[in-house]
Amino acid sequence: MARRRILSLWFPRLGAERLLRRRNDTLPPPFAVVGDRQGAQVLVSVSAEAEALGLGPGQGLRDATAICPHLMTASEDPASEAAFLAALRRWAGKFSPWVAEEPPAGLMINLTGCAHLFGGEEEVLGVVEADCAGLGLTVRAAVADTPGAAWALARHAGRAMQGNRSGDAIEQEAHATRSRASRRRTFAPPSGGPLGLISAPGQLRAALEPLPVAALRLSEGTAQSLARLGLRRVGDLLDLPRASLARRFGQEVIRRIDQALGLEPEPVSPAGAPLHFAVRLTLPDPIGLREDVEAGLDRLLTPLCDRLKEKGRGARRVRLQAFRSDGQVPAVEVGLAQATCAPERIRPLLALKLDQIDAGFGIDMLRLSAVETELLTGASGKGRGPAGRPAEALADVVGRLGARLGAESVTRLHPAESHVPAKTALVLAAAWSEAAGPWPEPPGRRPLILFPPEPVEVAGAPPHRVCWRRRERRIVRAEGPERILPEWWLEEPDWRSGARDYWAVELEEGERIWLFEALGGLVSGGWWVEGEMA
Secondary structure, eight states: OOOOOOEEETTTHHHHHHHHHHHOOSOOOOEEEEEETTTEEEEEEEHHHHTTTOOOTTOHHHHHHHHTTTTTEEEHHHHHHHHHHHHHHHTTTTTTTTEEETTTTEEEEOOOOGGGGTTSSHHHHHHHHHHHHHHHHEEEEEEEEHHHHHHHHHHHEEEEETTEEEEEEOOOOOOOOSOOOOOOBSSSSSSOSSSSSOOOOOOHHHTTSBBBGGGGGGOOHHHHHHHTTOOOOOHHHSSSSSHHHHHHOOHHHHHHHHHHSSSSSOOOOOOOOOOOEEEEEEEEEEOOHHHHHHHHHHHHHHHHHHHHHHHHHEEEEEEEEETTTTSSSEEEEEEEEEEEEHHHHHHHHTTTTTOOOOOOOOOOEEEEEEEEEEEEEEETTOOOOGOHHHHHHHHHHHHHHHHHGGGGGGGEEOOOOSSSSGGSEEEGGGGGOOOOOSOOOSSSSSSSEEEEEEEEEETTTTTTTEEEEEEEEEEEEEEEEEEEOOEEEEEEGGGTTOOOEEEEEEESOEEEEEEEOOOSOOOOOEEEEEEOOO
């Protein structure tokens, strides 16, 4: 059985170089990406020019600008950096089908049985570094028998020891801009080379011994505790009794040592390919009439829904793109209130928006894609239409309204756990929420319409006259009081007037209102109307 070979790639300046790689400056200015760490603005990634001036990740922004007043900065964007790392993972698929991301700036590649396709491991590293040079990225690469060893060599080989912190200074760095693999050599144990590191098969211990203990992927606290006791290199740990090491520092240290040495298996788990549902129709001649677009849509919906049905998924958002002969691509997109794979439930929503597509000089191709999908449950998506299940009929109505008004504009009420009348219901988007079951019974009578409290003048106790909206009215019947206390664990400005006594009263004209007396708290009380009864 062939010995496993793992390639670890680390992009130490990924955040900064992601933003700088499209610039064409001959001498780019010092640049850094700034992020918030525990309320402080610190550098999280710096360019090579900024690093040459003494700046580095973890440094405060104020200190950095004092050292380099002309430092250019940009805010951290974790989502964009994660998307860029995912794009690099897809690029690394050219070397092996087993590629895993090591956030925030690394990749792990199972190179077993693949290196010979490029002429060997040295040639693989040459291709990696040449590609990264074309992308404007700095890369540090290492090949070893285990993921732990490859990770350690890529990030810590060639680093100097400084005080009690192991591996914080870089003595040598493998820049992606260096030349190809003709000067690379294989070392056992490896040393910092100009392009990358290759650990000879079966020489893991010799490769790991000179590295700092942080190379074992230990937590920062554990690494500092080891350093305070003088255990600064991996070799210092390998000579200690395992039982006493585990008793003093926990199983984390033992587990990381075993993973690095290959005593405990550590698979490289690649990210699965995302589900992709899209179909297209190439037309022999350009079309421009709405009827032709509808006919093309009918031909695309059936195969798209068949693919969704094969995977047991339903579309929640569908996009129709029209590729025009002049290069423009107008598109319409609709959201569905319920995931479905039934063409007759998707087509009416798209038909509502077809007038937004400008055919221009003609449409050469139509593309229909399900950009958001969900697993289908129960009988959803079977296409019974309004005559079928009530839930599906309601979902179709919500979808039609959402196509015209916007999905967030169609809302529904959902019960909430609160005894405060104004907080007993939540307003949720109907397209992204489930209908509530039976509502809990209120402890007393509740109004049909609630509105912000309006001040009134009341005579008597129980009240028999009320002056509301500039009209004095006689109360013919009053039910109450029902005392409701504020939620003491929350700061509610509307409840600073203390507890309330609620009354359901009927006026002489037949109106029924819900009024309350605030008993006083941080502010003085009074009488108010908060709703109208049925």
